[in-house]
Amino acid sequence: MAFNRRDFLKISAGAAGAATLGGLSGCATPGARAKAKVVVVGGGFGGATCARYIKIWDPGIDVTVIEMNDKFVSCPFSNTVLGGISDMEDITHGYDGLKKDGVRLVKDEVVGIDAAKRVVKCKSGATFNYDRLVLSGGIELRPELIPGFDAAAQQTVMHAWKAGPQTATLRKQLEAMPNGGVFVISIPGMPYRCPPGPYERISMVANYFKQKKPKSKVIALDTNSDIVSKKGLFMAAWDKHYKGMIEYRPSSKPVRIDAKTRTVVLDVEDVKADVLNVIPPMRAHAMTAAAGVRNDNDNWCKVNFTTLESTAVPYVHVIGDSISAPTPKSGSMANNYGKICAAAIVELINGRQPDASPVITNTCFSATTGHTAIHVAAVWRLEGDKWVTPKGASGVSKEESEMEWAYMTGWAKNIWADTLNL
Amino acid sequence: MKQTIVLALLAAGTLGMVSAQAADVRVMAANCAYCHGPDGKSQGPIPSLAGLDKGYFIQQMKDFKSGERPSVVMQKHALGYTEEECRKLAEWFAAVK
Ligand SMILES: Cc1cc2nc3c(=O)[nH]c(=O)nc-3n(C[C@H](O)[C@H](O)[C@H](O)COP(=O)(O)OP(=O)(O)OC[C@H]3O[C@@H](n4cnc5c(N)ncnc54)[C@H](O)[C@@H]3O)c2cc1C
Numbered sequence: 001m002a003f004n005r006r007d008f009l010k011i012s013a014g015a016a017g018a019a020t021l022g023g024l025s026g027c028a029t030p031g032a033r034a035k036a037k038v039v040v041v042g043g044g045f046g047g048a049t050c051a052r053y054i055k056i057w058d059p060g061i062d063v064t065v066i067e068m069n070d071k072f073v074s075c076p077f078s079n080t081v082l083g084g085i086s087d088m089e090d091i092t093h094g095y096d097g098l099k100k101d102g103v104r105l106v107k108d109e110v111v112g113i114d115a116a117k118r119v120v121k122c123k124s125g126a127t128f129n130y131d132r133l134v135l136s137g138g139i140e141l142r143p144e145l146i147p148g149f150d151a152a153a154q155q156t157v158m159h160a161w162k163a164g165p166q167t168a169t170l171r172k173q174l175e176a177m178p179n180g181g182v183f184v185i186s187i188p189g190m191p192y193r194c195p196p197g198p199y200e201r202i203s204m205v206a207n208y209f210k211q212k213k214p215k216s217k218v219i220a221l222d223t224n225s226d227i228v229s230k231k232g233l234f235m236a237a238w239d240k241h242y243k244g245m246i247e248y249r250p251s252s253k254p255v256r257i258d259a260k261t262r263t264v265v266l267d268v269e270d271v272k273a274d275v276l277n278v279i280p281p282m283r284a285h286a287m288t289a290a291a292g293v294r295n296d297n298d299n300w301c302k303v304n305f306t307t308l309e310s311t312a313v314p315y316v317h318v319i320g321d322s323i324s325a326p327t328p329k330s331g332s333m334a335n336n337y338g339k340i341c342a343a344a345i346v347e348l349i350n351g352r353q354p355d356a357s358p359v360i361t362n363t364c365f366s367a368t369t370g371h372t373a374i375h376v377a378a379v380w381r382l383e384g385d386k387w388v389t390p391k392g393a394s395g396v397s398k399e400e401s402e403m404e405w406a407y408m409t410g411w412a413k414n415i416w417a418d419t420l421n422l
Numbered sequence: 423m424k425q426t427i428v429l430a431l432l433a434a435g436t437l438g439m440v441s442a443q444a445a446d447v448r449v450m451a452a453n454c455a456y457c458h459g460p461d462g463k464s465q466g467p468i469p470s471l472a473g474l475d476k477g478y479f480i481q482q483m484k485d486f487k488s489g490e491r492p493s494v495v496m497q498k499h500a501l502g503y504t505e506e507e508c509r510k511l512a513e514w515f516a517a518v519k
Contacts, residue, residue, distance in 0.1 A: 053452065335456050343449045355446050361453050361499060377495050379502025392487075393502035403494055407457075410466030415456040417465055 035062045036349045039120050039130040041110045041287055043067035043095060045331040046320030047136030049338030049419045050345075051103045058346045059102060064128060066120065067095070068109040069164070072420060075194065076331050077412055078163040082171050083204030084212075085370045091163060097421030110137075113291040115313045132345050134308075135293065135301075136320045136334070137285030138162070139193050145281050146254050153259030161193060161279050173275045174208065180215040181274035186254050186264055188281045189223040191300075193321050193329045196229035196376065198222075198279065200366035203234065206242040207369050217245055219271060221252035221264055229328075230366060230376050230396050237368035237400055254278065284322035291316050300324035305382050306354050308341035317341050326387055327380060328362055332411075335419055336360050357382050365408035373404040447510045450503070454511075457495075462515045472518040479512035 038054055040047045043065045051065045074091040081087060095105050106128075112121035113133070120128045141159055143149035149157065158170040174183065183205050187198040202220050209216040227234055227248070238246050255265045262276040283299040293301045293310040301318040302311040308323070310316045319341050320334035327333050337360065344354035363377040378394035380387035397404060416422055451462070454471065458464050462471030471479070485491035486500035503511070 057448070332456050336453055339449055339452045355449065359450055359453060359502065361502065363457065363495060363499075375495060377498045379499060381502070390502050393498055395498050397494070401494070406467040407494060410464065410468035411457050413466040414459040414464055414468065418455040418460045421460070 035060065036131045037062045037129060038064070038132050038134065038345060038349075039128050040065045040134040040136060041120065042136040042138060042285075042320075043069075043072060043098070043105070044136060044138055044320065044334065045415070045419055046138075046334035046338045047134065048072070048095075048098055049335045050134050050136065050319060050342045052098060052101050052419070052421060053339050053342035054345055055101045055103055057342060058350065061346070061349060062104070063102070064104040064106060065095075065098065066106045066108055066110050066122065066128070068107070070107065071095070072416075073163040073167070074331075074412070074416065075161075075163045075197075076415070078160065078167045079197065079201045079204045080367055080370075081163075081167055082160070082174065082201060083208045083367075083370065084171070084175075085204070085207075085367075088168055091167075093416055093420055093422060095420065101421050110287050111290075113287060113316075115291050115293075115316055118315060130315070131349065132315050132317060133291070134317045134319060134341060134345070135285075135288050135291060135322060136318075136338070137287050137322065139282040139321050139329075140285045141280050141282050143278075143280045146278065147256035148259065148265075149257055149278060149280060153257065155259075157257065157259050157262070157276050157278050159279050160277060161197075161282070170275075170277060174205065177213065177216070177274050179213040181213065182217050182219060182272070183209075183275045184219045184221065184262075184264060184271055184273035184277065186252075186257075186276075186278040187220065187222040187224065188279050189253070190228055191329065192279070192282055194331075194364070195328055196234075196364055196366045199227055199229065199234045200368075201277075202246060202248075203237060203242070203366070203368050206238070206245050209245060210242060217247065218242075219273070220246065220248045221254065221266065221271060222248065222250050223253040225251050229364075230374055233374040233396060233400060234366075234368070237372070237374070241369055284318070288318060288322050293318055294322075296324035305340075305385060305387070306356055306358060307344035307348065308337060309344075317345065327360065328364065330362055330364050331415060332362050332364060333360070335415055336362075338419075360387070363411065365404060365411055367405065367408065368400045371402055371405050372400040373408045374400045375404060375408075447507075447514050450507060451511055451514045454499075461518050463518075471515040474512075474515055476512045476516040479515060480508055483508040483512070 040051045051063045072093045077091045108122040158166045160166040160170045262273045264271045288294040295312040302324050308317045319337040321329040340358045347354040359381050361379045365375045367373050374397040376396045458471045464470040483500050486496040
């Protein structure tokens, strides 16, 4: 094999990178080195996938996932729970599969990160050292940005934008609502988790009303000036299945809410609900701020897309909804960013160069009725530091179909299996 | 020069380096898993890729791209990969037991 000067420079860079890994430095022989430690914060779509794939690609690395919940509750398909089509059990999964992969699972809440000393601190008092840290805690919701959405209001007005008890409570509120009632949903401005999610939720609630409470109505108050995802397809579905049941109002940012009267105050008028669902603005989860990596306007985290390492703090990687990127904040993306990050961490720990031009893909299915669905999909390739979509490698469904509902259920089964080793 | 390279490799602990390309295909193939299942072993109505014949696989990717084989989602995904990458993906999935 002939080496040229460029190869040599690449190899030297890799060697220098490896030598700076704390705990590994000074060890020339791979067999004798201390096990590299990776700590992953959050066992959701990004974190669980990343942890699992590090173990698959290099079982010699010590991987710990710190997750504060007992179970994984999937946001995808939580809208069908609201629509009464699936139940909480269908979207809830255990973490035993991750343990089978050799991942250490710690049930605790991370409350602090010392990126200089490379230590993670938990609520229980436990601490964890790391060679590399992966942050995948998802989003921090910001009800404080909507006047009136205080602690008391949060007892009765659900966001249900993190699947779990909020989803179950919102479903109960919908069940208790009388026929003829009004469901009001407030949608935050972009960027937010799952761009088509609110419009899918509107469809699922309308589907439930059509079957069980046909005199009821949905009013959508969108902060955005238009439907931000799959617009034509959602409008066609609403027109076909829910004519007269959905009132969509663009540019309707809440000025404040009154939880007692279930009212959203807009610039121009007050909108009163029987069941009120307010999705507040959001940003990267609090631990990204603790680590000093929420460097895009204190909202999102800028990363190097070949490694998902923060542009602000070395050895800290950020994946999933928390990152600042032109790609959508979806479970499919979090799953795939988790793998790019896993591959890069394996390469870096082994003193090799991560792939300089990864490929990533997204697909988001949305249900339009209890048996039809639509999708949006795209492929991106990294060119320099920009994600570029090859010609033709993006788009949406031609029309809703039952076939897509079937594929959507197949996607869910497979992404849950791929994320959690089910 | 040659000696320096060996030293650099030793320092990094990378003798027996996995070729970057092998790593690429692995990650690229993993891109398909959220729909086709881990290692291309699907649990639902989306077809499995594990163990598919290499020639058949390559032909399907070509036909998805051209539209010869109508598809719900695969045309968009297939158009994201080069011919060379499709061949490597075909080899990778054909080798999955
Ligand atoms: C209604 C709805 C529908 C959706 N539908 C789809 C869909 O159909 N398709 C799709 O691709 N995407 C969908 N999404 C988006 C998808 O859920 C998210 O993009 C995805 O969950 C992001 O993954 P993540 O790893 O960043 O965060 P998450 O999956 O939210 O994981 C974060 C994890 O970190 C844990 N955590 C947070 N902070 C701490 C801490 N301090 N200590 C310990 N643990 C912590 C949390 O408990 C959680 O388990 C939907 C979202 C919603 C709200």
